[in-house]
Amino acid sequence: xxxxxxxxxxxxxxxxxxxxxxxxxxxxxxxxxxxxxxxxxxxxxxxxxxxxxxxxxxxxxxxxxxxxxxxxxxxxxxxxxxxxxxxxxxxxxxxxxxxxxxxxxxxxxxxxxxxxxxxxxxxxxxxxxxxxxxxxxxxxxxxxxxxxxx
Numbered sequence: 001x002x003x004x005x006x007x008x009x010x011x012x013x014x015x016x017x018x019x020x021x022x023x024x025x026x027x028x029x030x031x032x033x034x035x036x037x038x039x040x041x042x043x044x045x046x047x048x049x050x051x052x053x054x055x056x057x058x059x060x061x062x063x064x065x066x067x068x069x070x071x072x073x074x075x076x077x078x079x080x081x082x083x084x085x086x087x088x089x090x091x092x093x094x095x096x097x098x099x100x101x102x103x104x105x106x107x108x109x110x111x112x113x114x115x116x117x118x119x120x121x122x123x124x125x126x127x128x129x130x131x132x133x134x135x136x137x138x139x140x141x142x143x144x145x146x147x148x149x150x
Contacts, residue, residue: 009033009042011064018071019046020063024082025075027067031056 011017011030019028032045044064047056065071 009035009044010061011042011044016067017046018065018067018075019048019059020065021048021057024078025065025071026051027075028064030064034058036060 011033013030013033015030017028017030018025020026027049028046029049030044031047034043034045035041036043042061043058044061045056045058046064047053065074
């Protein structure tokens with residue numbers, strides 16, 4: 001009897017692809033491929049183009065798309081929809097102070113994947129958006145309501 005045929009993964013190491021992160025598609029490169037335990041598919045280590053390696057992620061096969069014109073158009077449509085939703089929210093909500101908003105398009109890091117990383121923006125603005133006298137963010141107080149046990 002012949003040995004069982006080992007299926008090859010549909011995407012290979014160093015291949016450029018588009019990968020979903022939340023509802024957005026980002027250009028990415030496959031760094032590594034590993035079979036899922038039980039032989040039910042593949043996991044891919046992804047590096048998002050233009051992002052720090054701290055955003056590299058192991059993703060299942062169903063989050064990856066071939067890098068072709070059709071999928072690039074889909075990525076552009078998703079980006080346009082996101083921007084439209086954000087502009088609608090901005091019109092409904094009053095503007096917060098300069099330190100209050102999140103900004104960006106919400107992908108890895110909360111920013112448009114074409115404009116660079118804004119990952120630290122939330123860390124810089126803090127939970128309340130306020131600063132102390134020395135321009136450092138205050139520590140967030142504990143939420144004792146969450147810690148009480150009935």
